[in-house]
Amino acid sequence: MELRHLRYFAAVAAHGSFNRAAQTLHLTQPALSRQVKDLEDELGVRLLLRGTNAVTLTDAGEVFYEEARDLLARAEKAMQRVRGESRNEVLRVGYAPSVTAGIMPAALEKFQATTPGVRIELADLSSREMNELAQAGQLDLLITPEPSADAVTGFQWTELRRVAPVLVMPETHPLAKLKKIPPARLRDLALIGLARENYPDYVRYIRTMLKPFGIAPRFVALVNDGVSTMFPALEAHHAAAILADSVVGIMPRTLVARPFSPALSEGSVKLGLPAVRPNPHAETFARLLREEVARLKSSRG
Numbered sequence: 001m002e003l004r005h006l007r008y009f010a011a012v013a014a015h016g017s018f019n020r021a022a023q024t025l026h027l028t029q030p031a032l033s034r035q036v037k038d039l040e041d042e043l044g045v046r047l048l049l050r051g052t053n054a055v056t057l058t059d060a061g062e063v064f065y066e067e068a069r070d071l072l073a074r075a076e077k078a079m080q081r082v083r084g085e086s087r088n089e090v091l092r093v094g095y096a097p098s099v100t101a102g103i104m105p106a107a108l109e110k111f112q113a114t115t116p117g118v119r120i121e122l123a124d125l126s127s128r129e130m131n132e133l134a135q136a137g138q139l140d141l142l143i144t145p146e147p148s149a150d151a152v153t154g155f156q157w158t159e160l161r162r163v164a165p166v167l168v169m170p171e172t173h174p175l176a177k178l179k180k181i182p183p184a185r186l187r188d189l190a191l192i193g194l195a196r197e198n199y200p201d202y203v204r205y206i207r208t209m210l211k212p213f214g215i216a217p218r219f220v221a222l223v224n225d226g227v228s229t230m231f232p233a234l235e236a237h238h239a240a241a242i243l244a245d246s247v248v249g250i251m252p253r254t255l256v257a258r259p260f261s262p263a264l265s266e267g268s269v270k271l272g273l274p275a276v277r278p279n280p281h282a283e284t285f286a287r288l289l290r291e292e293v294a295r296l297k298s299s300r301g
Helices: 003-015 018-025 029-043 059-083 104-114 127-135 202-213 227-237 245-250 280-299
Strands: 048-050 055-057 089-095 118-124 141-145 155-163 165-170 190-194 218-223 241-244 255-259 267-274
Touching (some): 003 018, 003 029, 003 055, 003 059, 018 104, 104 280, 155 245, 155 280, 165 227, 190 202, 227 245, 245 255
Antiparallel strands (some): 165 255
C-alpha cells in the first residue's frame, strides 16, 4: 500500500467528490478514480459508494478514513524529522463565529485532510481586533461582515455568503410565539447589541437597517465580548437582538430566532486576503469555504 493512495483516498473522502478532490490534488478525475479503485482492490473491501455527483463512505470506508488520517499525520511528522524540518507552515485565520457557523467545521476538516503539513490557527476576533491584527500583518485570511471589512486596508475582498437579519430572543419572550416579526414590533423593544469599543459598526448598521421603517432601536445593554457573551445577556435581560441568520447554528437551545416580514435588507459576509503576496494556503481555505456555502445552498434547494 502506497502513501499516495492513502492521501488520494483521504482527499476524496474529505471532499465527498472525485471532481473537487482531483482539482485539489492537481490530477484528472479518471486518474484519481483509478488510484482509489486500486486501493480498494488491494484491501479487498469497498470504501466508497459512488453517486452521480458525490461519493459517500461505506462502513469500512469510515473506519479506514480515520486510520488513514492518523497514518498520514504520522508519516508527515516522520518525514519532517528525517529531513530535519519543523512544521513551520502556518495559516492564520481571523473570523466572526456568527457568520461562519455551518461552514467552518467542514472546511477545516477538508483543509487538514489535504494539507496535513500546515497548522491552522483560528482566532475568534472582534472587528476591532481583526483590523488591528490584519494591519500588523498577523492574519492571512479574514472572514467578517461587510461593514467591518470596509475598515481594513491592504486586503482584497470577495463575497463569501449572504446573511439575513433575524430576531434572536429567549424562547419565553412574548415575540417568540410569532413565526415572523413585523419590523414595527421593534419599536420600544428592549434590544441587546455589540458595543462600539470592539464592534464600531454594529449599532450604526442596525440603525441604518431600521431607518426606512421609521424605527430607532432601543438598546438596553451593549456587550464587548461578542455574540457568545450576548446569549446569556439576552436571557438575563429577557431582551432580543438583531443578528445574522447564520447564528442559529451556534445558539443555545433556550433561544429562538425569527425572520422579519417584510424582510430587512440582507448583509454580505466577506473573505479578505492580503493584496500583496497572499498565503497560498489562505486561497485554498477560502475556496473550501466557498464550496461549503455552495453545498449548503444546494442542500436547501
